[in-house]
Amino acid sequence: MLSDVMEDYLKTIYQIQARSGPPVSTSAVADALEKTPPTVTSMLGNLEDRGLVTREKYKGAELTPEGETVALEILRHHRLLEAYLAEHLDYSWSEVHDEADALEHHISEEFERRVAEALDDPVVDPHGDPIPSADLAPLEDDEATPLTAHEVDDRVVVSRVSDRDRDELEYLADAGITPGTTLEVVDVAPFGMVTVRTGSDAEQSLPESVAEAIYVRPATDAAPAGGSTEVSDA
Amino acid sequence: MLSDVMEDYLKTIYQIQARSGPPVSTSAVADALEKTPPTVTSMLGNLEDRGLVTREKYKGAELTPEGETVALEILRHHRLLEAYLAEHLDYSWSEVHDEADALEHHISEEFERRVAEALDDPVVDPHGDPIPSADLAPLEDDEATPLTAHEVDDRVVVSRVSDRDRDELEYLADAGITPGTTLEVVDVAPFGMVTVRTGSDAEQSLPESVAEAIYVRPATDAAPAGGSTEVSDA
């Protein structure tokens, strides 16, 4: 019924909207999908005709509830697949994204159910991103903040890590920084360079681009600093 | 590089060619893919331009070695997926086909490797069809014959069951007839109705359409009649 291409547009609009709020500009979608702005304008028109987005001319688009449901369905597929690949097919968390992107449009409802069952209905994927529930209820807003917004001596727990850039993910996997890891901010240098202590006195200096891909929440007093991964291994 | 659609054409041509030999007629492909003959003619032209098939006007098409390699790759994906779904996601052998069809064009080489490894490099899928090896070497000809070609008192082992029709597969699953099952032909009635004894004196009467989807080889003396499934469970 809905093409793969349209599903991709809706997923992308959802993700931009979740980050920056509506309206979502033509060029933001174009950048994310590596299409030209006229192509996006044209497709937004199609999505509007189908009642999946609303638009305001020269401003941008916003998902309707129906459009959001489709986006959540695709996102659920994507994140269940990521979790399954990591858990049952020995993928590392830095490898799962591309494979999930390729498969997310082509799995059946039955497959979705069986994968969810095999994983015991997980609520987050290996990057710490929330997995929409089977009823596709809207996700709650996420209170995590980028590591770059924190100050020296803050103690925080990694909530999730943006899965946009494979190289960044591998860098962080090497550094032992995954969802659930407790970090202490040791230093904030010019140009956004952030130094953190993970467990056992190990210190890591992270370039800004990497630090801003790490979303964290305040550490509870009980949690010790270190490489705990209770969230991503759940 | 190669579109999903082209891959589907090549897979289909391969399967018809394996059954009836070249050349493969336009209308045979059209029937199998539920496209019109002009559509197929047009696509065969594209495949010819890419060196994947050779054609003789008004006769039909034949895969080149390159075209056959592509077909074997897709067939390997399909059959590995079927085996994986049955083995690790609790699908029954009658359910795996459609899911594999949807996914076979979208898995990476890495995914293929990991699935094959998880299954310990299987050589047949749940229907008994051979899985092309990773090097995509041509499959040997299959010496199995349709059950309808046999006579009363023949003792045979099921090699494979055509996976074309879901209803037929469910019928056979209910009847306990799977690859590896030993059968004894008890009766051959008019209109192709075949009656067989499976294990423990149970007799089944099979309509022609079902009987001709069952491919068998002569039973070795050692094998007892019954529901052994050593092939499909391998």
Add this chain to the structure above:
DNA sequence: ACGACGATTTAGACTAGCCAAAATTAATAA
């Protein structure tokens, strides 16, 4: 040998999705 019929191909047209170039709009700075 020839005509009829079924299969195949050709011709023409349509949709989805994409792009480049040109026109338009909104926002900002002078």
Add this chain to the structure above:
DNA sequence: TTATTAATTTTGGCTAGTCTAAATCGTCGT
């Protein structure tokens, strides 16, 4: 207020894949 500029939309055109209708070919029976 007006002019510049950046973003967006419009215009026109391209490819892949599909279809229907019409023309053509091959084969088989007479």
